[in-house]
Amino acid sequence: MASSETLNAESQDFTLSKPTFYIGHHDSSRSYTLSDEEHGRVLDAGYSFVTTPITNEFFYDRVVQLYRVHLEERQKWVQERGLSTSQSHNPSLPGPVVPTLTNKDTSLFPSSYVGSLVAYASPWIDVTSSDPIIASISRQALNLEVAYANFCGVRSIVIPGPRRDDGRKEVGQYARAIQETLGVATRANIIIHIPMYREPGLEESTELLSRVLGEKLGSSSEPDEEIDIFSAWDTWHTIRTACNYSHRLFVALRVPRRLPESELQSRWFAEPLHYLSFGPSTFQKNRSGSPCLSKYHQAMINGYMRLKNAPWILLYDVAPSQENLRVVNASSSADFPTLTEAKEALKENRKSNSPALNPYVSYMRYLERQQPPFGVLETATLTSFQDWLQSPLQPLSDNLESATYEMFEGDPVKYDQYEYAITEAMVEWKKFGRQASGIPYEGQPEPELVVTVAGAGRGPLVTRALRAAESTGTRIQLWALEKNQNAYVYLLRQNEQEWNGQVTVVKTDMRGWEGPRAKGHPEVITKVDILVTELLGSFGDNELSPECLDGIQRHIARPHGISIPHSYTAHLTPIGTPRIFADLSSRSLSDPNAFETPWVVRLFAIDFVARGVPPHKRFQQAWEFVHPVEVSRVDDFAAEHGLASKYTTDGVGSMSGSSGLNEHNARHCHLTFLCPAQGVVHGIAGYFESVLYAPQEEGKDKVELSTVPDQIDRKSKDMISWFPIFFPLKAPLYFPQDSDLEVSMWRQTDDSKVWYEWVVEAFAWVGPNKRVKVGASELHSSRRVACLM
The missing domain is CATH 3.40.50.150 (Vaccinia Virus protein VP39)
Known part of the structure; x- marks a missing residue:
């Protein structure tokens, strides 16, 4: 008779290990793709991967200018024909078409390390705009970015989620746009960055194109006094339903400072989580002034890390900043600096603001070490069976092996x-x-x-x-x-x-x-x-x-x-x-x-x-x-x-x-x-x-x-x-x-x-x-x- 010794031996070996944290860095103010040396400095700071914008300010300015020129041209066309102002809004009139990207629009190019980069779509893109022209050029811009990132070989593309849940029309519009991107990016995963619930201050800080171009959003844009904590999940459900539960569609979940009730945490636990993202507002300060998370956050992380495909950690808008990553070059204009110039440059690069001294990563690594070890029911074999479908046995009609x-x-x-x-x-x-x-x-x-x-x-x-x-x-x-x-x-x-x-x-x-x-x-x-x-x-x-x-x-x-x-x-x-x-x-x-x-x-x-x-x-x-x-x-x-x-x-x-x-x-x-x-x-x-x-x-x-x-x-x-x-x-x-x-x-x-x-x-x-x-x-x-x- 077979005994349980094999299983127990595996269990004893497995309990010595703990979940591994893969920690990424995202800077919402970053406007360019890091150089090879800057990317290495982020990895030296303890991160496993880094995000990169797909386009830059030049592309953004082009889109804004395209919209304004289009309005001027349309107004001029109406005046020349003596038409009323209302006729300028005729939906049958042709709208602006965003030209293809040029090398000035982006600093992202195929490289040896592009596979370790996570592309981040421009947060100003507003496919939910009530202005059909803004919505149209936003959708075009999103498709251009996603297609180009896919071409470069990026494996994952993060797209900021809608900033409101109360407008079902807008949510449906966003869901339709995401469904389209899945067809544009045929190899990359699409990841929707959305808050666990609408905690104030948890959204993207970049202004939407609608705001910049003066669209009147009305009072509905103001947050309600009472927050429906399930509304963000409702929005996500609409998105993934429109995308037919695509295997390439995932969630990057913004973790709030105040965690919601366990029912909502369990709801998100069941979703295809790719990232848990933490910003400065999520962290508290301990007695020494270092960042830390509450015991409830720690318990949530411990639970989520037990998934077979555990989510990765994404730290955003925390050190190292864009300035920290800039490598100080020698002051000489010569191709080969003097020994004195090289020594001064090395001194500058070793200052105390070095990315290697990042307290946020240090704390997350501390949490990694404090994870409870895998238990008896978390052996490698049993973990591999998580949510894996098996046909029921038929011992009467079949002879088991x-x-x-x-x-x-x-x-x-x-x-x-x-x-x-x-x-x-x-x-x-x-x-x-x-x-x-x-x-x-x-x-x-x-x-x-x-x-x-x-x-x-x-x-x-x-x-x-x-x-x-x-x-x-x-x-x-x-x-x-x-x-x-x-x-x-x-x-x-x-x-x-x-x-x-x-x-x-x-x-x-x-x-x-x-x-x-x-x-x-x-x-x-x-x-x-x-x-x-x-x-x-x-x-x-x-x-x-x-x-x-x-x-x-x-x-x-x-x-x-x-x-x-x-x-x-x-x-x-x-x-x-x-x-x-x-x-x-x-x-x-x-x-x-x-x-x-x-x-x-x-x-x-x-x-x-x-x-x-x-x-x-x-x-x-x-x-x-x-x-x-x-x-x-x-x-x-x-x-x-x-x-x-x-x-x-x-x-x-x-x-x-x-x-x-x-x-x-x-x-x-x-x-x-x-x-x-x-x-x-x-x-x-x-x-x-x-x-x-x-x-x-x-x-x-x-x-x-x-x-x-x-x-x-x-x-x-x-x-x-x-x-x-x-x-x-x-x-x-x-x-x-x-x-x-x-x-x-x-x-x-x-x-x-x-x-x-x-x-x-x-x-x-x-x-x-x-x-x-x-x-x-x-x-x-x-x-x-x-x-x-």
Whole structure:
């Protein structure tokens, strides 16, 4: 049997490391691309990369002059024809066209280090202007800049976001412009620089072209007294929706001095973050006068740095300044300065204002060293699984490979809990004096406890059952059932080399097993006292544990026979997960069932959109299965109609085309989730809890497993055996603040397969007792990718 040593060794090595900070420098007043030597000085100051403007003041002046000349020409044209002033605003009249860039417009050129530069689009560009001419030349200027940066080989282009959220027309106009830039820059990433929320003073300091040219912005440009902290996220959602969740579209998030509530931080955590940007106003001063961040900022950074693709840090408008970077040249005009001149120049360049003494970078490096080390659940392997979609296993129809079994066996928490459950069951069996099902035979006058591990795989539960028997002094007859012929070979080897022949290994589907034969009396078929299975899936029942146990539970001794697990419940919650939605959107081009498949995925960069308000919890139970079932519906049907009838009866009243044999395993739920803040739903996250053993002795705790986020640490801390399941929506469902999300889900079944159907509806409250439906997803069904029985 594989052990957890490999996983633990990796965990121990991995915990020695911490997240790495990549720190960049941006100067909003910089008007030129740094020279090779100046770029080196920024790197010497502790930075990893630096931003560069794409164009300079010459280009800006050209654009301003173009606009003014156009107005003069238009006015002259109107006067020459004796037209009214209003006719000069005829939208059909041709507008100005921004000429292509020249070498005077930019200092950015292809170079050996251009790949380490981040291009920064001109902050004066105003594609949201209410003046159509300004909006037009702004859009042209943006496209020229983006196209040229893309040509130079820049990998990332930062574009300042819109400065207002209240004008939906302007936001839509901006979103349309960004969608166009994605087509212009075919290789570069587009990064929108936007504040976490509209904290005063967090915007770009450069005046927009509209202001410079005298456009009347009106009172709406003044900040509202009450700030909607989700409005900036709303704007971002509009932008990325217009861009169809492009994989090349990211966020650079301006971090405010005062952090918002955790719900908004979680919302941004789920977005495709490329940079966390910090300006002088974000930092505080400590007792020595050095910059520092609050403990809340530090906690936020610690959390964001746990992402598989962790954001980089962008420090803006802090040292080194443009003046600090200028290299002092020798005073001589000669090509080769004298020794005295060179010495004076070297002195100047080593003054205390050297970039190497940057306190902001020093502080961020200090935070880097103070990061909590990676934990048990943050190994390199587990981190690589963040938000990575996997098709659900079908253990009934497919034979798993050894590597798959080995991966599952690497979780000690799961098997420790199983061993504890088996041990408790054996202890109580003795304590209450229950009769075992084994028949006495020569050399063993007392009946032995019959234990069966069904779906044994490579045998980890067999080993745990033997250990439980040894620790409790219980004599057992142990059976191991496995339908996978390849795993069967491995079990036979384990029985010879590890288990000393104590186990009877049977190659069979548990549903067709005839039952245990008495030791010493092979002609007698007995019952099973303790049945142990590990058929649970990410949603509890999605790997058909109920159907499998239906077929074998007839062998469980009544009335005291035990099934481990005893019961399991499915739980769900609606979530926002733009990264996974973008992944599915690209997959759907080749896989028509991408949005109809319940995916197994280690959900990480997600937003739990519902708030837990009693009686509506954030994670709610969908349904439950309990074993053993006192009356087997399949057996009743077979006894009444004959065994053959279960294969020949045409069903009516149950699922179309089925006989209804598995109808008792169908389930349905309708759950309501409360959402105080506006948001978007991309799908439903599914989890499960299981009671492995429920002690009969009063006062004893149940032996449980849980993957539900708010319960896993209490019931099975650090368990990694199961990732959640994700039921996607074909189209994101947006909802306003103070909404209810109603989730309906069905577990459907016929005679051959099991599948799920789900739908999400959004209702907004418009009064104390009235709500209106504002949106709904379509009804999704996984029937075409159903789990086969």
